[in-house]
Amino acid sequence: MTQAEQLYNNVAPLRNVAALCQLIERVQNRDFSLPGMACFYGFSGYGKTSAATFASVKYGCISVQVADSWSRKKLCQAILAEMGIKPRGLVYDMMDQIKEWLAIQDVPLLLDDADLLIRKGMIETTREIYEGSGASIILIGEEELPQNLARVERIHGRMLDWVAAQPADASDVDHLADLYAAGVTVSQELKTKILEQARGSLRRIAVNLATCKEIGATKGIEAIGLDDWGKRQFFTGNAPTARRGAA
Numbered sequence: 001m002t003q004a005e006q007l008y009n010n011v012a013p014l015r016n017v018a019a020l021c022q023l024i025e026r027v028q029n030r031d032f033s034l035p036g037m038a039c040f041y042g043f044s045g046y047g048k049t050s051a052a053t054f055a056s057v058k059y060g061c062i063s064v065q066v067a068d069s070w071s072r073k074k075l076c077q078a079i080l081a082e083m084g085i086k087p088r089g090l091v092y093d094m095m096d097q098i099k100e101w102l103a104i105q106d107v108p109l110l111l112d113d114a115d116l117l118i119r120k121g122m123i124e125t126t127r128e129i130y131e132g133s134g135a136s137i138i139l140i141g142e143e144e145l146p147q148n149l150a151r152v153e154r155i156h157g158r159m160l161d162w163v164a165a166q167p168a169d170a171s172d173v174d175h176l177a178d179l180y181a182a183g184v185t186v187s188q189e190l191k192t193k194i195l196e197q198a199r200g201s202l203r204r205i206a207v208n209l210a211t212c213k214e215i216g217a218t219k220g221i222e223a224i225g226l227d228d229w230g231k232r233q234f235f236t237g238n239a240p241t242a243r244r245g246a247a
Contacts, residue, residue: 011047011050011051011053011054013171013175014047014050014051014172014175014202015166015169015171015172016042016046016047016048016051016165016166016202017047017050017051017054017055019040019051019163019165019166020040020048020051020052020054020055020138020140020163020165021051021054021055021058021059022163023038023040023138023161023163024055024059024061024108024110024136024138026038026160026161027108027136027138027160027161028059028108028136030136030160034160035157035158035159035160036130036134036135036136036137036158036160037130037136037137037138037139037155037158037159037160038136038137038138038139038159038160038161038162038163039114039138039139039140039141039145039146039149039159039161039162039163040138040139040140040141040163040165041140041141041142041143041144041145041146041162041163041164041165042142042143042164042165042166043142043143043165043167043200043201044142044201044203045200045201045202045203045204045237046165046166046167046168046200046201046202047165047168047202047203048112048140048141048165049065049112049140050202051165052065052110052112052140055108055110056110059107059108060107061107061108061109061110062079062082062083062102062107062108062109062110063082063109063110063112064078064079064082064109064110064111064112065112065113066111066112066113066114066116066117066122067113067116068116068119068120070116070120070122071120071122072091072122072125073091073094075117075122075125076091076094076095076097076098076125077094079098079109079129080094080097080098083098083101085097085101095125095128095129095132096132098129098133099128099129099132099133100133102129102133102134102135103132103133103134103135106135107135108135108136108137108138109129109135109136109137109138110137110138110140111126111137111138111139111140112140112141113140113141114126114139114140114141114145115141115142115144115145115148117139118148118149118152123149123152123155124152124154126139126155127154127155127158130158146162166200167199167200167201168195168198168200168201168202168205169195170191170192170195172202172205173191173194173195173205173209174191176202176205176206176209177191177209177212179206179209180206180209180210180212180213181209181210181212181213181216181224182213183213183216183222184212184213184215184216184221184222184223184224185222185223185224186209186212186224187223187224187225187226189225189226190212190224190225190226190229193226193229193234194208194209194234197234197235197236198234198235198236198237199236199237201237203237204235204236204237207235208234208235211232211235212224212229215228215229
């Protein structure tokens with residue numbers, strides 16, 4: 001099984017994966033007169049990037065995670081690299097390559113960490129790609145992304161929908177336990193506590209479940225409950241408090 005196939009199987013049941021897939025299908029199957037951009041947003045740790053990776057496999061999307069150091073040129077190069085196309089000429093030449101490929105292939109373009117497109121002054125580049133290709137474009141980012149996009153009228157007016165990633169629920173914990181605490185049975189009471197302490201973050205849940213597996217291996221037990229967890233601190237994402245130095 002390839003790494004992509006393994007990820008596909010691992011994250012498929014998570015509810016934010018389903019939410020993004022439903023959004024992509026809605027945009028992709030829209031009436032020709034409707035706008036073709038959408039926004040998938042939420043707090044860090046909610047599994048948005050994993051959902052984007054899954055969708056890339058499922059729908060053959062072009063998926064690019066924007067970086068803070070990028071320029072318009074680097075953004076175009078990254079998109080073309082995902083398309084398997086050698087960049088040519090200047091930025092406007094590469095833009096023509098991108099628009100032509102998307103128009104012909106009719107596959108969605110997912111731009112993760114899209115908050116950076118606004119911060120780095122590249123959001124108009126995204127609009128130009130949409131206008132020139134008619135492709136479905138999903139902007140993925142943090143909780144404030146819709147408000148930030150609303151300030152850019154030429155983007156805001158081209159949005160078909162806004163979908164919020166949801167905090168993890170009990171079903172997500174059950175699924176992640178099979179992945180990160182494989183071989184160990186985690187009690188429902190402990191799962192509930194982990195979900196509470198993680199405050200909806202899939203990433204924090206995964207860390208705590210991995211600790212359950214470590215406890216099982218250390219103690220030589222196959223079932224873990226709150227008593228077995230003991231006085232260990234749950235991973236909450238909070239930074240540790242500063243220690244006092246010796247007097």
